[in-house]
Amino acid sequence: MFHKNNYRCVYRVLLIVAINFFSIFNSPLMAAEPFKTITLGLNLLTNSNRNTFHQYWEPIYGIEAIGEVPFYLGSLEGGLFLFSFNGKSIDYPEFFSLYLFAGWGIKINFGSDLSWYNGLRIGTYQMRFDDNQIHPTQAVESELGAGIGSRFDLPILERLQLHLGIDYLIVFTQKKLEFVVLKAGISYTVDSPGWLKDFLK
Amino acid sequence: MKTANPYRIIWIMFLLFIPLNSIAGEDNLKYTLNREDFENAALIRISELFSLIGEWDVYSVEGYTWQGTANAFDSYQQQNWTIIVDGQKMALKMFDLQNLNLIPLSADHIDSIEIFIFPQLVDTEYSDKGLIHIHTRKMPDGLNLHGQFTAGNKTGDPGPYRYTEYWSRNVDRIAADHSYGLAYSGNRGYLSGGYYTQVYYPTDSRIADRNRDIYPYENPRIITNSFFVQTAAPQIISQPQMSILHTKLEDFYFFKPFGREIPVTNNFTSIQINGKIVLKRSFDIGYKLRLTSNNLAKRKNRYNLDFDWKQQNIYANIDTRFVLNQQKINLGLAVDRTKIETRYNLTTNIINSIILYGSTAFKSDVWHGFKLNGAIDIDKEDIGYQLSGSAKWHLSEQQNLLNILSYSRTKVRSENSLWYWSEKGYDFVKDYGLGYSIDGKLKAGEQWSIDLIWQWYSTDITSINAGISYRSFINKNLELQPFQYNADDKTVASPVYIKTGQAGQGGLAFFKFRSDFFNSLSHSFYYRYSTYLDGSDVFTDIWESISKHRFMYQLIFKPVNTFSIWVMFNYRSSVFWSDYAAINNQSDGTYSAKLSDVFITDIAVNKWFWQKQIKVNFVLRNIFDQKDISYPIGSLQNLRFYAQAELFFNF
Numbered sequence: 001m002f003h004k005n006n007y008r009c010v011y012r013v014l015l016i017v018a019i020n021f022f023s024i025f026n027s028p029l030m031a032a033e034p035f036k037t038i039t040l041g042l043n044l045l046t047n048s049n050r051n052t053f054h055q056y057w058e059p060i061y062g063i064e065a066i067g068e069v070p071f072y073l074g075s076l077e078g079g080l081f082l083f084s085f086n087g088k089s090i091d092y093p094e095f096f097s098l099y100l101f102a103g104w105g106i107k108i109n110f111g112s113d114l115s116w117y118n119g120l121r122i123g124t125y126q127m128r129f130d131d132n133q134i135h136p137t138q139a140v141e142s143e144l145g146a147g148i149g150s151r152f153d154l155p156i157l158e159r160l161q162l163h164l165g166i167d168y169l170i171v172f173t174q175k176k177l178e179f180v181v182l183k184a185g186i187s188y189t190v191d192s193p194g195w196l197k198d199f200l201k
Numbered sequence: 202m203k204t205a206n207p208y209r210i211i212w213i214m215f216l217l218f219i220p221l222n223s224i225a226g227e228d229n230l231k232y233t234l235n236r237e238d239f240e241n242a243a244l245i246r247i248s249e250l251f252s253l254i255g256e257w258d259v260y261s262v263e264g265y266t267w268q269g270t271a272n273a274f275d276s277y278q279q280q281n282w283t284i285i286v287d288g289q290k291m292a293l294k295m296f297d298l299q300n301l302n303l304i305p306l307s308a309d310h311i312d313s314i315e316i317f318i319f320p321q322l323v324d325t326e327y328s329d330k331g332l333i334h335i336h337t338r339k340m341p342d343g344l345n346l347h348g349q350f351t352a353g354n355k356t357g358d359p360g361p362y363r364y365t366e367y368w369s370r371n372v373d374r375i376a377a378d379h380s381y382g383l384a385y386s387g388n389r390g391y392l393s394g395g396y397y398t399q400v401y402y403p404t405d406s407r408i409a410d411r412n413r414d415i416y417p418y419e420n421p422r423i424i425t426n427s428f429f430v431q432t433a434a435p436q437i438i439s440q441p442q443m444s445i446l447h448t449k450l451e452d453f454y455f456f457k458p459f460g461r462e463i464p465v466t467n468n469f470t471s472i473q474i475n476g477k478i479v480l481k482r483s484f485d486i487g488y489k490l491r492l493t494s495n496n497l498a499k500r501k502n503r504y505n506l507d508f509d510w511k512q513q514n515i516y517a518n519i520d521t522r523f524v525l526n527q528q529k530i531n532l533g534l535a536v537d538r539t540k541i542e543t544r545y546n547l548t549t550n551i552i553n554s555i556i557l558y559g560s561t562a563f564k565s566d567v568w569h570g571f572k573l574n575g576a577i578d579i580d581k582e583d584i585g586y587q588l589s590g591s592a593k594w595h596l597s598e599q600q601n602l603l604n605i606l607s608y609s610r611t612k613v614r615s616e617n618s619l620w621y622w623s624e625k626g627y628d629f630v631k632d633y634g635l636g637y638s639i640d641g642k643l644k645a646g647e648q649w650s651i652d653l654i655w656q657w658y659s660t661d662i663t664s665i666n667a668g669i670s671y672r673s674f675i676n677k678n679l680e681l682q683p684f685q686y687n688a689d690d691k692t693v694a695s696p697v698y699i700k701t702g703q704a705g706q707g708g709l710a711f712f713k714f715r716s717d718f719f720n721s722l723s724h725s726f727y728y729r730y731s732t733y734l735d736g737s738d739v740f741t742d743i744w745e746s747i748s749k750h751r752f753m754y755q756l757i758f759k760p761v762n763t764f765s766i767w768v769m770f771n772y773r774s775s776v777f778w779s780d781y782a783a784i785n786n787q788s789d790g791t792y793s794a795k796l797s798d799v800f801i802t803d804i805a806v807n808k809w810f811w812q813k814q815i816k817v818n819f820v821l822r823n824i825f826d827q828k829d830i831s832y833p834i835g836s837l838q839n840l841r842f843y844a845q846a847e848l849f850f851n852f
Contacts, residue, residue, distance in 0.1 A: 056365055072760055085361070092364050122819065123843075127360060141371070143358050144821075144842045155696070172359030172826075172840060174369040199811045201763060 035200040039068040041187030042100045043163060045081060049180035056092045057085040064183060069192065069200065074106040077119065081181075093131045099169070100124050105155070117165075122146045125171045136155055144172045151183070159189045208581055230321055230572075230591055230605065234314045236338070241767040243805035243818035244308040245376060245843050246399065248301040250333070252771070252803075255713070255727035255753045256318045257331070260658040260831035261748075262455040262462070263403035264375065264838050265423055266300050271331025272318040273672055273709045273731045274650070276743045278680055279616055283328040286335045287431075289446070289473045290326050292493045294516050297457065303469040303495075304335070305427030305446045307380035307397040309349040312338040319652055320574075320589040320607035322560045325489065325520050325533050327576035327587050327650055329609040337431065340384040340393065343835055344852040349397075351378040355405070356826070370409070373402030373420065374444040374841055384605040391433040399425040403453045403462065405836030407792070410691040412453055415502050416464050426453045439488070441476040445540050451500055457596050458619070458630050460639065460684055460693035460834075464500035465508060469493075487520040487533075508629060511542040512617075531560040547626040552614055554580040579611060583645060585612040603654040603668075613643045613678070620699050622677065636696040644676035644701050662717040669710045671734075677703040679739045682780045686787035693784065693834060705736020707744065721760045742779035748798075752775035763809040771801045781833040792834050818845040 006035045045062035066079035105119020124147035151165025163185045171177035192200075234253060242253055242501035248267045259269040260277060261666045271282050280299035293303050313336045320329040322339025359369045372697070380397030399636040401423040403412050412421040427448040434441055448469045453462035462598055470493070477487040493501040493514040520533035535556040541547060558576035570593050578585040589607035596602055613621050621643060623630060630637055654668035678701050684693035709731035717723040729751045735746040752772045759765040781794035805820045819842070 038410075052367075053361065057361060072764070087364075092361070095361055122821075124354075129361070134526065138371070139362060141358050142354060143360060144354065144356050144840070171360065172356035174357045175362050175367045177360060201810075 013073055033070065034072050035069050035192050035197045036072060037189050038192050038196070039159075039161075039187050040188040041066045041068070041079075041163065041185055043081075043165075043183040043185030045083065045181050045183045047083065047179050048182050049178065051178060052175070056088055057095075058088055060084045060086060062181070064185070066187070068187075071104065074104055074119075075117075077101075077103040077105065077121075093129050095127050095129045098126045098128075100126070101145065103149075104135070105149070113155060116150070117153060118148075118150045120146075120148055121167070121169075125169075125177075144174070145169055156186075161187045161189070163187060207252075209424040220643065230603075231315050231317045231323075232317050234316065236312055238379040239308065240309070240816075241759070241765050241805065241821045242755075242769065242803075243767070243806065243807055243843070243845060244311075245353065245820065246302070246378070246602075247304055247306055247308055247311070247335075248721060249308075250301075250314060252769070254316055255729060256316070256711075258731075258747050258751070258773075260835070261838075262832050262835040263401070263405070263408055263423075264836050265401040265403065266298075266302060266452070266455075268299065268745065270397075273670065273747075274320075274330045274648070277746060278681075278743060279618065281611070282331040282333070283323075283326055284333050284335070285324065285326060286441070286446075287337055288324050288334075288475055288783070289444070289471070289491055290516070291471065291490065292463065292495060292512070292516075293469065295495055295497060295510070295512065295619050296617070296622075298454065300450070300452075300467070302399070302425055302452075303448045303450055303467065305395075305397070305429045305448045305469075306335070306337060307349060307378070307395070307399075307427075309347060310338055310382060310395055310429075311381060312336045313445045319591070319605045320518075320587065320609065320650060321532070321572075321591070321605075322558055322574035322576065324830050325487070325518050325535065325558065327558055327574065329587055329589070329607060329611070329650075336395075337441060339391065340386050341851055342386050342388075345382070345384040345386070345850065346852075347382045347384075347849040348777045348848070349378070349380045349845065349847045351843055351845040353375045353377075353841060355839060355841040357839060364458040370406050372406075373404045373422075375401055375841060389430070389434070389436050391435075393432070394428070394430045396428045397425070398427075399423075403836070403847050407830075408462070408832070408836050414505060414690045414692075415461065416453070417503055418657050420502060421453060421464075423453060424449075425449070436487075438620050439476045441474055443474045444471070446471045446473075454497075457680075457682065458635060458697050459633070460695070461690075463506050463508075464502040466498045468498065476713040483524040485522050487518075488520070489516070489520075489535075491516040504633075506633060510627075510629075513540045513542065514538065516637055527563060529564075530559070531561070532559040533557070541622070541627075543627060545627050545629070549621070549625050552580055552582075554578055554614075556755050579616065580612070580614060583612040583615060584610075585615055585645065586610050599658050603652075603656065605650070605652040605654075607650045608648070610645055610647045612645050616678075618643075618644075618678070618837075635694070637699065638696065639699040639701065642703045643678050643699070646677050647675040649673040662723075664713075664715050666713040667711065670708060671708045673704075674706070674736075674740070675704045676701070677705070677740065679703045679743055681739055683782065684780050684784060686784050686792070688788070691834075693781070694778075700737075700739045702738045703740045703742070705740035706734040707736075708732060722756075722758055724754065724756045726752070726754050745779060748773040748776055750798075763813065764805045765805075767803075767805040767807070769801075769803045771803070772798070774798045778833045784833060796830050796833065797828065799827050800825075801827060801829055814848075816844070816847040818847075820845070 043064040047059035062083035064081035068077040081099045086094050101121045101123030103119050107115050109115045111162050123138050124142050126142045131141045147169035149167035151163050153161045155161050165183050168182040169179045175184045189193035239831045251257045251267050257269045259267045261267045293299050308809045316336040317323050317332040324516040355372045355375050377400040382395040384393035385794045395751040422487050431444045450467040454465045456463045473491040475489040477485045477572050479485045497508040515538045518535040522531045532745045537553045537554040556578045560574040562572040564570045573590045575588045587609035593604040594602040651671050652670040657665040681698040682695045684695045713727045715725040732749050733741050736771050743754045754770040756768045775798045776796050778794050802824050803822045807818045809816045822841050829838040
């Protein structure tokens with residue numbers, strides 16, 4: 001009854017959920033105070049996989065902006081990433097994509113330094129095609145995007161961390177788009193102001 | 202062909218009643234979805250409430266308008282269930298359609314929903330086909346402002362593949378809704394108003410060609426604009442409550458006799474007042490007055506089709522409730538006048554009815570309880586009558602046995618069917634070249650039902666209900682329409698054969714479980730098996746369109762009161778729509794009369810912010826992207842998602 005692709009997607013999601021549940025019982029984050037801090041991060045992205053889509057388009061480097069707060073269990077994140085793709089011939093116009101997402105994940109701390117974050121993301125993946133032949137409203141399309149991700153965080157200063165991670169993203173177009181994205185960047189953690197904690201709670 | 206023997210059923214009813222000479226408290230004959238239930242499920246639109254009710258089987262052609270049947274009391278052909286808002290019946294039914302989208306309330310205006318799945322008198326309305334009672338949300342004291350904004354999308358857009366050999370059709374949005382409300386509540390009274398707009402594109406690839414053929418001017422879309430005003434003055438002796446409701450629905454009405462959607466503008470207006478005068482603690486007199494107009498008017502379309510149909514209804518009611526020797530007694534009288542306005546010359550365009558109804562409920566330590574309901578509906582052509590009784594037996598502290606017995610005879614006029622009015626001169630079907638024939642004279646349908654239910658409560662938080670039910674139908678008027686497919690405009694067509702005097706019997710068995718594991722986790726399970734037992738060929742063929750097996754499992758995780766995750770698993774077994782038996786071959790497999798079984802999983806994540814003044818929902822329906830089609834030539838309801846924000850401020 002299930003489509004083969006959906007099985008594959010479900011297995012991947014279940015795998016990450018299983019890892020997260022394992023993490024829960026090994027993580028001090030269960031006791032974290034929700035919304036106590038905000039971590040703001042910036043990552044550079046590169047699309048590393050190749051599939052049918054890449055026969056037509058070549059990915060350019062992307063950028064990701066992300067905010068993360070501790071939740072009652074694990075942490076919540078929200079953000080966006082931007083990517084653009086060049087067509088490999090004039091038949092395939094260049095397009096720019098914006099993925100607005102929300103996510104949840106669990107971080108496992110290895111001692112006081114290195115930590116490993118695993119999470120799920122879901123959001124809307126907007127594509128803007130550089131095509132003068134069609135009506136401007138048709139040049140923009142939005143579709144559901146969902147994925148899983150994993151990253152290592154290494155503190156380099158008291159509140160500054162270095163990231164290295166990998167994301168897997170599915171965009172639920174008729175023929176699905178699948179991206180494996182490698183990322184590296186930095187993030188900075190600040191204490192949440194009281195009004196923001198009240199708002200988020 | 203076997204038919205039910207009424208005398209045998211009366212005898213069975215009598216035998217069952219003797220040992221159970223006791224009675225059901227009213228609460229045993231209904232259940233309630235409270236605000237938290239559909240907040241957790243992130244109900245997007247009012248018509249989606251069916252998705253939370255296991256006893257209701259539903260289908261939709263385009264995914265916006267849902268038609269249903271409750272607890273095996275009917276097939277899908279007659280939508281004779283009842284919908285009430287704050288004690289007032291909504292006269293939505295027009296021909297074979299009862300469209301919940303005409304109710305001018307968005308989901309954020311609802312406080313609770315009572316579901317009645319057995320024949321009984323509810324407030325002042327007797328229903329033998331199931332009844333839904335919606336209670337609107339009463340805001341806290343002070344000035345209240347609220348708004349709700351929803352965006353929804355179906356997956357399956359072509360994306361960049363539109364430029365490649367993997368091209369596919371674009372998929373339009375399924376929600377661009379917004380609603381607003383303003384309410385003032387104080388000691389002396391209550392005033393509330395609201396407005397909403399909903400937009401839905403009936404352009405799924407399976408139905409888009411039909412709709413673009415008949416509506417080639419722009420991308421087809423359904424637009425609903427509604428408003429309501431409510432006021433109440435509880436300090437006045439008669440405790441009046443008044444409402445004005447209006448909806449303008451620019452719709453694509455799937456008109457089965459034509460085998461396609463017809464663009465229409467449906468205007469629904471209701472002005473209603475009700476209240477009660479409490480004379481003594483044990484005696485009060487209630488009153489209701491309601492003026493309703495339901496108009497199916499023309500919306501621009503290529504074939505110039507115009508229903509030109511306006512139903513105006515005046516309903517007045519007086520109702521007494523009193524307690525006499527430990528018996529609760531309710532007696533009422535209603536006058537109902539319906540006037541039809543159309544360009545066609547009808548032999549009758551005004552129908553006046555008088556309805557007498559009553560109920561009595563008796564409770565004592567010995568007998569546990571007993572309730573009897575009845576109603577008589579009289580007009581100059583015919584008489585309809587309904588009778589039901591329910592009894593409850595306390596088997597132990599934790600167990601009850603309930604039985605509900607009913608009989609009803611429904612006037613042809615009460616069904617408000619297209620064929621009744623066609624016989625009266627409404628020649629819309631004939632005018633546009635489609636034929637129909639009625640096999641004899643339309644008959645008043647009769648229905649017998651018996652339900653036996655066992656209830657078990659281990660604690661306040663765990664309950665089990667299980668039961669079996671029997672239904673017998675006599676003199677049903679059923680439609681037979683062996684459709685032929687037209688590949689040019691993707692429509693189907695056939696003359697309609699109305700077979701009168703059809704009879705049959707059906708039954709169901711169900712099991713229901715609900716438990717709250719911990720404060721933060723609760724779940725419920727519902728399974729039902731439903732089938733016909735006997736009947737004419739037309740009867741049994743039509744019943745094949747209802748799933749025999751149905752189950753729902755719902756899990757709610759709410760670790761804190763500002764965050765919840767809701768998951769629903771929903772299964773329905775395969776069905777066969779006999780009218781479409783030829784369509785598989787004729788459409789080269791695009792459409793099929795047999796719709797496969799389907800297992801749907803929905804997820805909703807809700808988070809409140811700012812002391813519950815802002816709520817954000819993210820909803821995924823059919824997350825495993827199963828082939829969910831509920832009507833042979835209807836749309837595919839594949840993976841879709843909604844994002845919704847709700848604001849609520851109290852000053």
